[in-house]
Amino acid sequence: MSVTTLSNNDTLQKLDGVGPKTLESLSVLGINKLSDLILYLPSFLIDKTALSNLDNIDSGEKVLLIGLVKKIFRTKGYRANLIAEVDIGQGIIQIRFIHKIVIFSHLRVGDKIRFSGILYKKNNLREIIHPEVEKIKKGDTLELVTPYYQTKKLISQYKFRKLIKLAFQALDTNESLIDVFDxxxxxxxxxxxxxxxxxxxxFPDNNNYDTAQKNFLISRQRFILEELFAYKLMLNKKLNSLPRNYHLKINIDKEEEMKIINNLPFTLTKSQSKSLEDIKINLKSNRLMKRLLQGDVGSGKTLVAAFACYYIVRSGHQAAVLVPTEILCDQHYTTFTSFFSSxxxxxxxxxxxxxxxxKNLVLDNLLSGQTDIVIGTHSLLHNCNKFKSLGxxxxxxxHKFGVKQREIIVNADSQTKLQPHQLFLSATPIPRSLSLVLYQGLDYSIMDDMPKNRKPIETCLINEQNYEQLYEKILSIIKNKGQVYWVCPCINFTENLEAEYVTGVYEKLLKVFSKYKIGCLHGRQSDYENKKSIDSFMNHELDILVCTTMIEVGVDAPNALGIVIENAERFGLSQLHQLRGRVGRGYQNSFCFLIHSNKLNEVSLERLNVLKNSQNGFVIAEEDLRLRGSGEYLGYKQSGTNHDFALATAQDAILYHNLIIESEKELKFIDNDKIxxxxxxxxKQNEKNIEL
Incomplete structure (x- = not known):
């Protein structure tokens, strides 16, 4: 089908080459109309002006090569592979495609191709798995500078660039490419x-990478600025719609508060004291509190939350504490009960x-006001919809709860007829929260100091081929009277997933550490079995606990000095940071071992190095924002791929947020049509999706 001109809102089916499968893949990427495709900006530019010299390349490095296809064959079996041998003039390179045979079946012996990817060397074999491949036909002009798009491997880079060209050629530029700035x-x-x-x-300059890169960066800055203008406009509108007078009266007995603080077995850190003052200022003001309390694991956020509940209860209202796991629920219940015992x-x-x-007794007590504080898991969302006076x-x-889930408890029925104050706790703010912090949606308190004498956790990256080295370190920890978590991404063996699993690692460690006590914890055991494992570990009756991510939150064992995380590249930064926080709870040296594949790509290795080099929650959140995507800041999505392609790092947000403030008057000169x-x-049209 041939199309002369298209507009922003036209569907992608009107483009040549977009069939049902491509349409589905584009939809997963958040691309549903022409303007979505045009605004799906590349992450970076690739310099293809120089080919790689294999004499200077180590295994695991990225290469760019040109060669002739000499041989093609297909392996047999369930995991069929398509393998091609390519002569590059410096010898033969083997390229392999796993489960992508149909996509690359167009390759023929004698084809000249340009290909790129991570080169792996083993003995005399040189191989690239899933390279990007371009056929070179006679008379073709090669692109020497190409944009790279985050397509989640749903669409090849070549096809995506082709769709961009088709879209731009079909676009009515006078109607669709309107500039909102003068x-x-x-x-x-x-x-x-x-x-x-x-x-x-x-469409970067094909002749000069440096020029192309310079233009790409200033263009990206322009889109960041435009995106922030859109956020600013809509957030201002939402902020202006919030009630000005919030009449949930809060009284704080300073004398009783000081007695509680003085009776604590430790001294509050500076950031704990500052956070409490921030919360008290919010609660005594005439506006609703929405505050993010961010601090690394073990920095004392729970104590600050307990004080916030205390202020509310002493003012005649109730507090609800929502947690993601029953382990953490039990721990908080114990902590709060002890804290409020007198x-x-x-x-x-x-x-x-x-x-x-x-359950019914708890619900009745909440409605009658006999319960002051309720601590609960997701059960709180499904069962607890009425309070006497939720404050x-x-x-x-x-980060464990979606926006809609949080809205359920916030909008629970209460005789006050007012939305309750809200306090969010996080050891690593998810990108969405970080964005709202920067754009006025949340107040925030940073707890950036740890209790005295608390030592940083040493994080080590270990190749999966170096287990003997790891076993020696684990043995040293155990002999030092420490305990170790051993985290696996799966419970049992999964045929299509090359990953370590709890039951297999458990059996292996029973042989490796036969003199020591090893336990098991995962979701397919009964509650009784899991509680027994946790209690045994907490009582130091176990030396190693092989587990899933169930221990991510809520397990506080001061003798846990080591955590091993298998297939670390399969976890997100936020989750790895949380898991690492299970150790280092005492005052001894503690270690986190991130086991990774020996075929790790550059981006995955970069992510793991973020954990190795930083224990700062905000630094990790910035990298999560850059590497994973920040999601639709103002909508219900937590993270993902829709229209937030320009903003890459938190530093960008801060820089351009300040620029927005300085250029506020520019908003006054943008007419309504351009707005x-x-x-x-x-x-950002859908105002109801903005969470403030």
Whole structure:
């Protein structure tokens, strides 16, 4: 089908070459119309001006090569591979495609190809798995500078670039590429207009990489600025709609508060004291509190949350604490009960394994006001919809809950008829929360100091081929009277997943550490078995606990000095940071061992090095934002791929947020038609999806 001109809102089916499968893949990427495709900006540019010299390349490095296909064959069996041998003039390179035989079946013996990927060397074999491949036909002009798109491997880079070209050729540029900023503003900031910025990103200068890179970066800056303008406009609108007078009266007895603080067996850290002051200022103001409390694992967030609940309860209201796991629920219940033991504050627990009569009693007590604080798991969301006077919701490990889930408890029925204050706790803010911090949606407190004498955790990257080295380190920890978590991504063997699993590692470690006590913890055991394993570990009756990520939150064993995480590349940064936080709870040296594949790509290795080099939650969140995507900041998505392609790091956000403030007057000169274009362009029209 041939198309002359298309507009922003036309569907992608009108483009040549977009069939049902491609349409489905594009939809997964958040691309549903032409403007989505045009604004799906590349992550970076690839310099293809120089081919690799294999004499200077080590195994595991990325290469760019050109050669002739000499042989093609297909392996047999369930995991069939397509293998091609390519003569590059410096010898033969083997390229392998696993489960992608149909996609690359167009290759023929005699084809000249340009290909790139990670080169692995083993003995005399030189191999690249899943390279990017381009056929070179006679008379072709090779692209020497190419954009790279995050397509989640759903669409090849070659095909995606082809779709971008088709879309741009079919686009009615006069209607679709409208600039919302005037030329004077662009000149003042030295950034390109909208049309040129699009071209610099998708169609870089093919003759000079340095020029192309310079234009790409200034174009990206332009899109960051435009995106932030859209966020600013919609957030301002939402902020202006919030009630000005919030009448949930909070009284704080300073004398009783000081008695509690003085009776603590330790001294509050500076950041704990500062966070408590921040919360008190919020609670005594005439506006709703929405505060993010960020601090590394073990920095004392739970104590701050307990004080916030205390302020609310002493003012005649109730507090609800939402946690993601029953392990953490039990731990918080124990902590809160101990903390409030002398204050006549009634605390209840609500979790899935309670009997119906026990649950109903908790619900009745919440409605009558006999319960002051309820601590619960997801059961709190499904069962607890009525309170006498809900004044505060604390959401711990807030990245474990979606926006809609958080809204359920926040909008629970209460006789106050007011939305409760909200306190979010996180050891690593998810990108969505970080974005809202920067754009006024949340207040935030940073707990950046740890209790005295707490030592940093030493993080080590270990290749999966070096287990003997790891075993020696684990033995040293155990002999030093320490304990070790051993985390696996799977419970049992999975045929299509090359990953370590709990049951297999457990059996292996029983042989390797036959003189020591080893336990097991995973979701397919009964609650009784898991509780027994946890209790045994907490009582130091076990030396090693082989487990899934069930221990990610809520297990606080001060003798745990080591954690091994198998297939670490399969976990997100946030999760790895949380898991690492299970050790280092005492005052001895502690270690985190990240076991990774020996065929790790550059991006995955970069991610793991973030953990190795930093224990700062915000630094890790910035990298998560850059490497994983920040999601639709103002919508219900937590993280993902829709219209947030320009903003890459938290530093970008801060830099351009400040620029927005300085350039606030520019908003006054943008007419309503262009404002609507701006909001629609960045999908910020739907005001109800903004969480504040």
């Amino acid at each position: 030329s004077n503003f662009l000149a003042k900031l030295n950034i390109p207009n909208y049309t040129n910025a699009i071209k610099y990103c998708h 204050l006549n504050i009634k605390i209840s627990i609500l979790k899935n394994n309670l009997k119906s009569a026990e 505060l919701v604390v959401i711990d490990e807030q 609507n274009i701006l909001l629609e362009r960045w999908n």
